[in-house]
Amino acid sequence: MHTCTDAFDCFVSRVLPKRTGPETVRLFRTLGSHVHLKADRQLHYPDDEPTLVFLCDGATKLVAHASDHREQVLAFHFTGDLLTLPAHGAHSYTLEALVECDLMTFPYAQFLQAAEKHQQVLTQLLERSTVSLQRSREKTLTLGRKSALERVSSFLLSMAERIGRGEGSEVKLDLPMSRRDIADSLGLTIETVSRQFTLLRDQGLIRTQGRSGVTLLRVDELDRRAGHLRVAA
Amino acid sequence: MHTCTDAFDCFVSRVLPKRTGPETVRLFRTLGSHVHLKADRQLHYPDDEPTLVFLCDGATKLVAHASDHREQVLAFHFTGDLLTLPAHGAHSYTLEALVECDLMTFPYAQFLQAAEKHQQVLTQLLERSTVSLQRSREKTLTLGRKSALERVSSFLLSMAERIGRGEGSEVKLDLPMSRRDIADSLGLTIETVSRQFTLLRDQGLIRTQGRSGVTLLRVDELDRRAGHLRVAA
DNA sequence: CGCCGAGTTGACGAGTTTCAAGCATAGTGG
DNA sequence: CCACTATGCTTGAAACTCGTCAACTCGGCG
Numbered sequence: 088m089h090t091c092t093d094a095f096d097c098f099v100s101r102v103l104p105k106r107t108g109p110e111t112v113r114l115f116r117t118l119g120s121h122v123h124l125k126a127d128r129q130l131h132y133p134d135d136e137p138t139l140v141f142l143c144d145g146a147t148k149l150v151a152h153a154s155d156h157r158e159q160v161l162a163f164h165f166t167g168d169l170l171t172l173p174a175h176g177a178h179s180y181t182l183e184a185l186v187e188c189d190l191m192t193f194p195y196a197q198f199l200q201a202a203e204k205h206q207q208v209l210t211q212l213l214e215r216s217t218v219s220l221q222r223s224r225e226k227t228l229t230l231g232r233k234s235a236l237e238r239v240s241s242f243l244l245s246m247a248e249r250i251g252r253g254e255g256s257e258v259k260l261d262l263p264m265s266r267r268d269i270a271d272s273l274g275l276t277i278e279t280v281s282r283q284f285t286l287l288r289d290q291g292l293i294r295t296q297g298r299s300g301v302t303l304l305r306v307d308e309l310d311r312r313a314g315h316l317r318v319a320a
Numbered sequence: 321m322h323t324c325t326d327a328f329d330c331f332v333s334r335v336l337p338k339r340t341g342p343e344t345v346r347l348f349r350t351l352g353s354h355v356h357l358k359a360d361r362q363l364h365y366p367d368d369e370p371t372l373v374f375l376c377d378g379a380t381k382l383v384a385h386a387s388d389h390r391e392q393v394l395a396f397h398f399t400g401d402l403l404t405l406p407a408h409g410a411h412s413y414t415l416e417a418l419v420e421c422d423l424m425t426f427p428y429a430q431f432l433q434a435a436e437k438h439q440q441v442l443t444q445l446l447e448r449s450t451v452s453l454q455r456s457r458e459k460t461l462t463l464g465r466k467s468a469l470e471r472v473s474s475f476l477l478s479m480a481e482r483i484g485r486g487e488g489s490e491v492k493l494d495l496p497m498s499r500r501d502i503a504d505s506l507g508l509t510i511e512t513v514s515r516q517f518t519l520l521r522d523q524g525l526i527r528t529q530g531r532s533g534v535t536l537l538r539v540d541e542l543d544r545r546a547g548h549l550r551v552a553a
Numbered sequence: 554c555g556c557c558g559a560g561t562t563g564a565c566g567a568g569t570t571t572c573a574a575g576c577a578t579a580g581t582g583g
Numbered sequence: 584c585c586a587c588t589a590t591g592c593t594t595g596a597a598a599c600t601c602g603t604c605a606a607c608t609c610g611g612c613g
Binding site: 235275279297 | 579
């Protein structure tokens with residue numbers, strides 16, 4: 088469990104550049120608010136302006152809502168991630184906790200204004216925004232052109248990269264999100280996701296332990312199932 | 321037709337902040353290269369590093385390639401847009417001209433380094449990157465959770481916003497992309513796209529003139545077909 | 554005016570969703 | 584500590600949307 092101060096220190100050390108002066112730290116501290124979210128709770132924020140969120144500890148999902156109660160998970164975030172929660176437009180967006188979370192929130196416009204005098208902060212923001220864009224683009228390809236099996240394989244590989252613990256040639260995962268979250272992230276139904284897990288298990292590419300435990304046994308084969316381009320070699 | 325210098329001036333006036341000193345202009349000029357692309361040609365660039373591209377004039381598509389010759393259009397760009405062409409990772413990316421184009425290209429890392437001393441340039445980059453991310457997220461929702469009719473309606477509305485000419489309650493569009501490009505952008509086939517156009521035409525929501533001309537007759541109804549959230553009112 | 558490629562339309566089939574039932578898992582209380 | 588229960592996950596069958604294949608039409612260019 089972190090205190091509010093710990094959380095901010097965490098933010099400073101991860102996002103603000105090294106050797107940030109104490110007055111800069113104070114500046115950003117006054118802009119931010121610390122929020123603690125229990126699992127399955129969502130962040131409340133003014134819908135008329137975007138919010139910058141730093142995830143001090145935990146895991147979250149960014150959800151877009153369309154008409155008819157349909158939901159699409161746009162991204163998952165883990166400890167140390169920085170994300171922008173968009174203002175509501177043609178669709179609305181919410182940030183929901185997958186597990187108990189500590190986060191720092193900043194009004195986007197104010198943060199940006201404060202950051203203008205600190206290039207290194209801007210650079211950090213830009214870099215993280217670029218990473219988010221890159222992930223979003225990968226997701227676009229996945230949703231637009233891939234089959235259910237390819238999507239689930241891609242998902243497992245991408246999670247392995249972000250929260251996997253390598254053990255020899257295997258990679259162990261402890262997924263904080265439910266099958267529903269995975270389905271909403273991949274544009275599938277929970278039933279289809281479940282069927283693909285079963286398929287991969289039957290083919291000996293993964294093993295599952297309980298609801299959240301997954302072990303990737305054959306990363307190379309998963310890569311092929313994911314429809315990744317073969318490296319010309 | 322623009323000369324190389326015109327193109328750069330265009331870049332300066334649109335991306336660099338007003339009142340950029342002449343030495344700054346020179347700095348960025350030396351980093352960039354001017355490229356002229358005929359329709360259907362693609363930009364060649366070193367695949368090991370990302371490239372920053374400013375579209376001085378024309379229209380382009382950013383395409384991601386998966387295995388098996390499948391293509392996904394990640395984004396369309398029009399005159400004045402700034403975009404980042406990612407380095408090849410699990411998938412490869414190309415930028416292709418939809419019509420004759422003038423563009424300026426910059427090695428991303430070098431540009432960023434040069435920009436570090438010019439906060440306003442960084443701010444511009446960040447702002448445009450954020451817009452791209454926002455568009456990409458909307459696309460994610462579209463591809464993940466919408467039917468063919470909703471996707472095509474969303475597409476038409478988004479194009480109307482970017483390149484539409486309002487005429488009374490109608491909006492006229494001159495689409496620079498083919499049905500194949502639209503299909504590749506929406507994760508559908510050309511046949512399905514064609515069928516949705518026919519449906520919307522039969523319902524009196526759009527009119528088509530030739531291959532590229534589309535007139536949106538009932539924007540409100542298209543909004544409903546697009547699955548946008550009704551504004552609570 | 555005629556050609557060629559882009560776009561449209563139709564019939565059929567594959568893959569995913571939907572609906573329904575049964576099972577496992579993790580948390581709860583005896 | 585173990586049975587109980589609620590919830591999430593898995594499995595199966597039927598329905599439906601969209602993709603595939605094929606034939607045909609239209610529009611723009613020589």
